[in-house]
Amino acid sequence: MQHENDKEKKYNKELFSPADVNEEETEKINRQSRTFWQDAFRALRKNVAAMISLAALVLITLLAIFGPMMNEYTPREQDLSRSNLPPKAPVLENIGFLNMDGQETYVFEHISAEQAQMNAESRFGEGDYVEYETLSEGDGSVGSAQVQASVDTYAEAGVEENFWFGTDRLGRDQWTRTWDGTRVSLYIALIATLLDLFIGVAYGGISGFFGGRTDNILQRILEILSGIPNLVILILMIVVLDPGILSISLAIAITGWIGMSRIVRGEILKLKNEEFVLASQTLGLSNSKVITRHLVPNTLGLIIINTMFTIPNAIFFEAFLSFIGLGLQAPNASLGVLIDNGFDALQTTPHVLIFPAVVLSVLMIAFNILADGMRDAFDPKMRD
Template sequence: MENHKPSKDLFVPVEREEEEQHEIGRPSLSFWKDSMIRLRKNKAAMVGLVLLILIAFMAIFGPYMNEYTANEQDLGRAKIPAKVEGLGWLGMDGTLSTVEEGETVEDAQADALARFKNDEENTEINVLSDGSDGGQARVEAIHDPYAAKDIENNFWFGTDGLGRDQWTRVWEGTRISLYIALLAAAIDMVIGVAYGGISAYYGGRVDNYMQRFIEIITGIPNLVVVVLMILIMDPGILSITIALVITGWIPMARIVRGQVLKLKSQEFVLASQTLGSSDGRVIRKHLVPNVMGLIIINTMFTIPSAIFFEAFLSFIGLGLPTPQASLGTLIDEGFKSLQIYPFILFWPALVLSILMIGFNVLADGLRDAFDPKMRE
């Protein structure tokens, strides 16, 4: 079989300018740019970010969207359900309903009317079962409190037991809860990064003493420390923030310490020290930036924990004093009327749940984006 060799004339080098030979075909991709690209590909993290931005926007501007103030009381409009034009299909039609049972239809109807102070004029009765099948008679009562109390304006989230507008109070409470959580997380980050970085960088006896101090604080139950601080200081935003900060910085300090211990013997750190950089400059310019990814991730997990802990303190009566509102105090007020007026609890609990889910899925997305092991 005859062997055909390709002619050398088929291979002609492509003419290129001198500048083009040294031109980079693909732009350089830094660690932060690569992380942001992978974060944008995470749909759950993006949904969480959008929800957080939306809630933050409403916390800032929501209380100014109607004419009511957070502490404006009017017992004549107390415990009014939410009513929004066009959203009746979502249950926001401004009515209250109940289902009652009795031996006869008349007995069930009497119990249902008693639930709404025997207001027959503004209560619609629907018979679900007349008891002819041998069971209990069941009726459904639908009451219109807006018509009963001659209320013309709509309350988008309803009102609480003192007639205060829930829309305004929920968003002002969200603002205060976010403020406390963000402030506590920022202070935790500053103290934790400084403490952990100094402890790991100097090592030896300094690290030993600083870690023993952390172990002493950790040995005291967190709730005991928080309760003592709140009892010593006057209840308020400052006391809750300090209570959250007392032990909240310890996880950050431990994470930073572990990372700095691995980085301080690297060549770039030794080169900086050889060139005469001070210890403070080495920590600020070389060690902390290389741990920034973990710092951001841990801070994002700290914020929902602080929000939940503040809500927990307010729920057990150690939170903000009345009439100040936070998500915890609003949930506490709604819990007292849960069986009869569940809508008072529903809205602050919904906002709190969205905040917790949003921060956690965003923190998960940041963790996956900053972790080199998660690259495809």
């Protein structure tokens, strides 16, 4: 009995009285609900690598649009008096490891330092534009003495302007040509991707939705087209048309949409028997509106992801075709043409190859990383 009385004293019964419940407060939504797209873009913004890639792509796109306008040179303007000039930028020339000071260094080897010096002076003379430095006195063996000549190529050529990416063997400004070539490559990729998007989505949507005989016929046509190599189609386009943007875009577009159509067909086959589709058909919605208003929007995430993977493939395909001589031809500029020209002069003027190759590499890597980030963001199963 004493123990029960102690419990009553220890616990206050008022603590166990029913709480006042406000039904309006319990039903209130504390935060704003997010749609699928808001949730996807929120997940994408958390992906640091994807955001850095997006910033790099935006920067390259802006330079491709406005870069050729940043100086007075044109992509085809030639001047042999300024040929093969190395890169020189007003601010970056003070950063040694970038080698953008317009200087070129040559090392001459001979039996003695005096003979190496004479060999260097016979090549460059004794002007103010060259400085000589003895690297090794030598020990009498062949090639043991080394003399380095540091040449201000701009002063040697009598050029006062600065060429940020240098010039090629014909004296054309590489800054202008690089960004003009990037613009052309992006333009070809954009055309090919848009054709891929519209043809692939329409073809796959019709094939998957109607099924039956329509699906069988369309899929047999697809199998025939997928069996033809892109290179064969491109050669046929070049025979009919001249090598250029149109022939490359058509060659990419003729078979490039096959992957997109298969993805869209598979998704629509999975979705067309869902309740919301049956309800729309019951209410009298036409087949075209069911596809455009319900089925395609529900596959839009996969469409965007596949499109992001298609763009770098189209850019690389154009660069590859131009590199092997089946794409754009000089004096037109594209990343493939510039890399081809730079490859021919790799040992003498490597800067002609380095800059377009870096731009192409950044484009490929950035598009693929961004596509991976979008895949993770738009696919609920792959989110953290």
